[in-house]
Amino acid sequence: MKTTLLLASCLILGMVTCTAPQENSDKTEQLPEPSTSIGVRLAQQQVEGYNRRDLDAFLAPYSDSVKVYNKHELSYQGIDKMRAANAEWFASVDTLHAKILDRISEGNTVIDHEEVYYKLKDGQANTMHSIAIYTIQNEKIQEIIFLEVGNN
DSSP: OHHHHHHHHHHHHHHHHHHOTTTTTTTTOOOOOOOOOOOHHHHHHHHHHHHHHHHHHTTTEEEEEEEEEETTTTEEEHHHHHHHHHHHHHHHHEEEEEEEEEEEETTTEEEEEEEEEEEEEEEEEEEEEEEEEEEEEEEEEEEEEEEEEEEO
16 A cells, blocks of 8 residues: 555656646747848849749849859850840740748858749740849849759
């Protein structure tokens, strides 16, 4: 009987200590909301213009001397060449939508992991995944590097 009573007492004592609230356990550290950097705002602005196929809105965040790289090779430089290339692209598609899957921002660099769905005027559709690395200077996108990571 003493053994049973002792065992029951230990079980009750164990349950009380196991279920007792821990000091400071209900306090969670609240981190401040990060402020949106100029680079993130510029990257988002050009994505929104791209999705609307609004050439002026798309180009507004870019520097006049923007450099565009494909896999680290310079494709072209300057806003006029960027305008011509994207005007042609926008005209060739019926449907176009870029979705940002992930975005990293540090200092003057923004990195987007993008999924771009497009449907050409001839009906051919595709989904492309790429990494876009934006370098910001003087509150404009000065450089963008595209790294294609796959097509579906």
